[in-house]
Amino acid sequence: MxxxxxxxxxxxxxxxxxxxxxxxxxxxxxxxxxxxxxxxxxxxxNKKYLLEKQLETQKTSKPGPVPVTSCKRSFYGAVYLLSCIAEKIGLRDDLKACFGDIYKELMSLAFYLVLEEGQAMYRFKKWGHTHVHPFGADIPSQRISRLFGMITEDAKMAYFKRQAKRHCETEYLAFDTTSISSFSELLKQVKYGKNKEGDDLPQINLALLFGEVSMLPVYYRKLPGNIADVKTIDNLIKDVDFLDLVKLQLCMDRGFFSQKNINELMKHHHKFLIGARTGLKLVKTHLDDIRDSFVTRSNYNPALQLYVCTFTEQWDYEEEKPRLGTIKTGKRRVYLHIYYNDQHCTDDRNRFNHMLDRYEEELQTGKRKREHEGAYAKYFIVHETPARGIAIAYNDKAIREAEKDFGYFALLTNSIKDPVEAIRIYRMRDLIEKSFGNLKERLDMRRMSVSSEENLEGKLFVQFLALELMSYIKRQMEIHDLYRNYTMQEFLDELDTIEYYQQPGRAHHLSEITEKQRKLYEMMGVDVPT
Incomplete structure (x- = not known):
């Protein structure tokens, strides 16, 4: 040339x-x-020129199946299930609309992550050779890296927008973050922060929205590793506004609670349900009034097996007007739900005593830790003399103050009057925590080994697609009580044994499908393959 x-x-x-x-x-x-x-x-x-040439080749190549020239048998049953789920939840159509020619490759990579638990991307070749999958050919490691680089922010947001319209117009969205450790020193957002896994490594944070009704992940965003949960709401609201949801309904734990966040949600007329600390003035005032008479039969809810009460309160709303340089104030109605659980009270007391035992031992042995100095001063009275050595006494007043709120927890909302409905939705937050577990354990995400920003963004998106598919399967398995007999991997392996036979000049056919396999497809809401 x-x-x-x-x-x-x-x-x-x-x-x-x-x-x-x-x-x-x-x-x-x-x-x-x-x-x-x-x-x-x-x-x-360079990479850019090679990618452009590859895309030109894909656009000019003729679509349709490649004629079979030799006999071949491939695993088919589990991939068929994932293909049907992708159709049901709109994943396939939305990917095609947003990513064009590469959507089949993205689907194949997501299917691989679901079916091959914890395997790295570079092992796709072996799996692709033995399975029928949407792309139908090998995707070498170099091509996978290029695909990750082709996943643009515009295309991702367009995909989230389409998925949100399908699933999330009327449901509460659970919101939480997790930390993902990384060994890479080349990623800008990898920072040291509060690691939720306890790893002593730099990290990025990942925020995820999860539908309370659909039980599907809706949206994620990547955050620097040193960003605290409480600081993420402002940007979340801006991003979610882009998704064109009529009204955002957020469910969050108390780590996101701040006056600024509550005011920001109210400013945009979003609904929220959020955990509140018992030490918060609004909660503490009511607890001090009811604590002595709260644990009675009249406040007991047999359905929840909790003691429950609700208060209607006025929130001191503030909104800054930058152009005018003024602050708008007013009152907004909120509902405060307070709960008490005997078992949680016992558990809290046991954890507290174990903590005090550990601190006391550190004081007696002289192995004090800098991060515990505040607790030493708060809960112990320490005297040290040359003759008698260290004498330790307890600060009973401080200990009683800490113990008085054991077993209590509170929820604040601007929309849910019923405490039973509020706790039901709040408990759905467990789904998002389990989803993070699935994301890390099954989808090769415990440690991020990519070395460039574009590869990180691309890999996260493909893992998100896999999480959508797994979340659908998980929900159906729970509905039909399949976890009694199967783990998710065992369930997928049960279907994966169905084979697809190809012979030159003949129509393909499938291996035998057992009655058990037929029932499993039906439980997933999928037609049996023919």
Missing amino acids: DYKTQVINGTTYAFIDKSHWNSEKKRGEHKRKYIGKVIEGKLVF
């Missing part, structure tokens, strides 16, 4: 010079397109 070269800082770059007519300036101009470098007399193409 014809190309020109230019030496910049000692490196020889190759480019194609294209002339074009500038209609505005009424003159001919030249535009350079860099295609690579010349190294030892040989042209080495």
